[in-house]
Amino acid sequence: MLRGLEITADAPRIEGNKYGTLLGHATYRISTIHPSANASCRHRFSEFVALRAALLDACPGAVLPPLPEKVISVHKFEAGFLAKRTGALAEFLSQLAAHPLAMASRELAAFLRWPQPLALLVQEHAASCPTPPLDGPGGDGEPNGADPLAGAEAQLMGERDDLEARHKTLLNPTYLSLSIDLYYVYCLSI
Numbered sequence: 001m002l003r004g005l006e007i008t009a010d011a012p013r014i015e016g017n018k019y020g021t022l023l024g025h026a027t028y029r030i031s032t033i034h035p036s037a038n039a040s041c042r043h044r045f046s047e048f049v050a051l052r053a054a055l056l057d058a059c060p061g062a063v064l065p066p067l068p069e070k071v072i073s074v075h076k077f078e079a080g081f082l083a084k085r086t087g088a089l090a091e092f093l094s095q096l097a098a099h100p101l102a103m104a105s106r107e108l109a110a111f112l113r114w115p116q117p118l119a120l121l122v123q124e125h126a127a128s129c130p131t132p133p134l135d136g137p138g139g140d141g142e143p144n145g146a147d148p149l150a151g152a153e154a155q156l157m158g159e160r161d162d163l164e165a166r167h168k169t170l171l172n173p174t175y176l177s178l179s180i181d182l183y184y185v186y187c188l189s190i
Contacts, residue, residue, distance in 0.1 A: 002125040006033045007097050007112065009090035012082040013042070026077065028086055030093065030112060037118040043111070045070065048089060054107040055096070064102060065095035100129040 008031045016024035027042040048067055055064055068088035071081070093112075096102045104126030109119040 002034070002097075002103070002122055004035050005097060005122070007031070007090070007093045008033070009086050009093060012086050014077050015044075024077070026082055026085075028089055032112050032114060032118070034118055034121075036121060037115045039113050039115060039118065041111075041113045045085070045089075047111070048092065051107060051111045055102050055105060058105050058107050059101040062099070062101045064099065065092050067092055100126055 009028045010031070011029040012026045013029075014024055014026050025044045025046075027044045030041050030043060032039040045067075049070070052064060052067055056062070068085055096108060102108055104123045106119075109122070114122070
């Protein structure tokens, strides 16, 4: 991580929760502190999810830290839950700031609303950080066919295609009509 760079998450605030419903959301203040510049912004959890997805697209193959799980609960506005999530989001951002690929990305700089001089300083620092080679088992710096993840993409694509086929079946109008008819017959038999 760049010396003197500190990223914090704090001050969760509930927004859009009119009349005590569960329709609102929490936002978290994100502060970047560095001797050359400071920045502050607020983000909700879904924006952290979008950031992680954008970083995975921008840095293919990078292993990024996980986010805390999304929770749909009546307790999502309780102080204990918000404090725990705030800490987890702060840890997520700290790990991104220490990641040689993520720290230099435009996506992270835009998310944290870094001023241009700070973004350039972080990018220069990231360029000077060594990244581990993608060695094959021979240790010669060349990847080879013995990569245990080599077939993972094809397997995942097959699973995705299978799930898409199931999804289309469930949304088929004939299937939906049959399901409604069976439910109607079941209700009549009670």
